[in-house]
Amino acid sequence: MDPAPLEDRGGGGPEIGAAHRVYEHLISLWAPGVIEAAHDLGVFVELAGEPRSGAELARALDADPRAMSVLLDALCAYDLLVEDGNARYALPAELRECLLPDGLFSLVGKIEYDRTLAWRAWRNLADTVRAGTRVEDGSDAPNQIGETEYRSLVHGINFWAPPIVNVLAGALAERGWTPRRPVSLVDVGCGSGIYSHLLLRRFPALTATGIDVRRIMPLALAQADRLGVADRFRPAVMDFWSEDWGLGYDLALFVNIFHLQTPASAEELLRRAAKSLAGGGLVAVVDQIVTGDAHSAQNRFSRLFAASMLATGGGGAYRTEDYDRWLDGAGLTRVALLDTPMHRVLLAGPR
Numbered sequence: 001m002d003p004a005p006l007e008d009r010g011g012g013g014p015e016i017g018a019a020h021r022v023y024e025h026l027i028s029l030w031a032p033g034v035i036e037a038a039h040d041l042g043v044f045v046e047l048a049g050e051p052r053s054g055a056e057l058a059r060a061l062d063a064d065p066r067a068m069s070v071l072l073d074a075l076c077a078y079d080l081l082v083e084d085g086n087a088r089y090a091l092p093a094e095l096r097e098c099l100l101p102d103g104l105f106s107l108v109g110k111i112e113y114d115r116t117l118a119w120r121a122w123r124n125l126a127d128t129v130r131a132g133t134r135v136e137d138g139s140d141a142p143n144q145i146g147e148t149e150y151r152s153l154v155h156g157i158n159f160w161a162p163p164i165v166n167v168l169a170g171a172l173a174e175r176g177w178t179p180r181r182p183v184s185l186v187d188v189g190c191g192s193g194i195y196s197h198l199l200l201r202r203f204p205a206l207t208a209t210g211i212d213v214r215r216i217m218p219l220a221l222a223q224a225d226r227l228g229v230a231d232r233f234r235p236a237v238m239d240f241w242s243e244d245w246g247l248g249y250d251l252a253l254f255v256n257i258f259h260l261q262t263p264a265s266a267e268e269l270l271r272r273a274a275k276s277l278a279g280g281g282l283v284a285v286v287d288q289i290v291t292g293d294a295h296s297a298q299n300r301f302s303r304l305f306a307a308s309m310l311a312t313g314g315g316g317a318y319r320t321e322d323y324d325r326w327l328d329g330a331g332l333t334r335v336a337l338l339d340t341p342m343h344r345v346l347l348a349g350p351r
């Protein structure tokens with residue numbers, strides 16, 4: 001046996017540090033395992049009311065009492081539940097919104113998406129890397145996430161929106177958007193519509209058109225109602241490739257749309273956006289946009305996000321140079337690039 005890993009430093013040389021690091025990555029698998037088991041069993045919903053003991057939860061959820069206690073303690077280890085010292089477990093207030101199904105920022109859709117699609121896709125990532133995601137003619141494949149999966153997914157990414165909208169709204173205000181100015185936007189692939197809805201709350205004279213497919217639109221309409229902006233949110237059920245988006249918008253907004261594209265389809269989307277704008281209108285792309293700064297938090301997340309896109313069927317995290325080339329092809333030019341959590345906001349206007 002090579003004695004080097006055991007030498008000096010109390011048995012903890014760089015090799016042991018490296019093994020700890022890799023092991024920590026490997027056991028990241030435990031977190032979704034524990035959270036998803038609790039979701040499947042109904043633990044979070046059961047704890048929406050009073051704190052309960054392990055035995056009470058096991059009885060209510062038809063589970064083995066000892067196994068339930070192990071699961072509850074693991075949830076406490078992740079700070080997802082708290083134990084009151086008398087073996088009663090509670091769901092902390094700040095976690096209710098994301099762990100219960102009806103919260104505006106509920107991650108239940110993400111959990112369900114991961115259970116139906118992502119686990120299997122990640123398990124087969126090596127096969128995907130061997131085969132690549134090119135289609136027969138050698139071009140990249142667009143992302144294959146289906147409408148059914150989007151129904152789970154779109155609410156599960158709502159929590160990204162508030163800090164991004166803060167930054168975007170600030171940039172729009174700097175460019176002359178005031179509470180009284182009647183402006184309009186088209187939200188292309190709006191999903192739950194959260195970006196439109198939060199901007200509508202920010203700018204009382206704004207009207208928003210949300211484009212998405214038939215199965216998703218009821219979610220956007222219900223949420224517009226919930227957030228009190230339904231009177232200024234116009235649903236446009238259509239395929240954004242084959243139908244007309246309308247004209248004269250002050251903002252064409254694409255959130256989490258470009259990472260689903262191939263380079264060719266990305267350029268086509270920007271051409272369509274340019275045609276839909278009023279004079280002086282802007283395009284905003286909110287996405288995993290990679291810059292030259294290798295160590296930024298956004299670039300690190302973008303790299304991992306690209307691996308996730310690869311695992312689940314195509315698309316990727318594109319670089320600023322890619323966007324600049326596509327913008328140029330569409331007669332547009334980048335006017336700002338803003339950092340937000342896990343995303344960047346690219347603003348572009350006419351060249």
Ligand SMILES: C[S@@+](CC[C@H](N)C(=O)[O-])C[C@H]1O[C@@H](n2cnc3c(N)ncnc32)[C@H](O)[C@@H]1O
Pocket residue numbers: 147150154157158188189190191192193194211212213216238239240241254255256257
């Ligand atoms: C990743 S989700 C993003 C949703 C939203 N923009 C957000 O970030 O919360 C992509 C959305 O684009 C919609 N979409 C994809 N292709 C579309 C098409 N060809 N026409 C209309 N909507 C489409 C999907 O239904 C889905 O709601």
